[in-house]
Amino acid sequence: VEGTWMGSTTLPCTYIPSEGFTEQTLSWSIDRDSSTSTIFRRDGSGDHILLSTFRDRVSVPKHSTGNASLLIENLEMPDSGHYTCQVTWKSTNNSLITREVTTTVKVVKEVNPPSCSWELPSSLH
16 A cells, blocks of 8 residues: 555455454554554454554544454654554354454655746737
């Protein structure tokens, strides 16, 4: 996924809800400079943004079962990296199932083409 500096981007993470399975936890983490940090975690106690640099800039749809996509706003250059969405479900027999998907984000500065303005002479005699 490519995002523009100071713009916003959505990192897709969707699943088809299955009967008998309830979502237990959802987390988004970023892997950059060979270290992994958890950005966002949703569990029974609510939504938690764990990295202060992402506070007030990230969100995940609340009441949209099957959609765990992460919206990042006001993108900054250091936001580039590998993001992993991890969802854990509990089945009716209490076994846990975890799935994850990784998306690479590249933040780019928008390059505007140089603008030219031409003044045409009013008379061409």
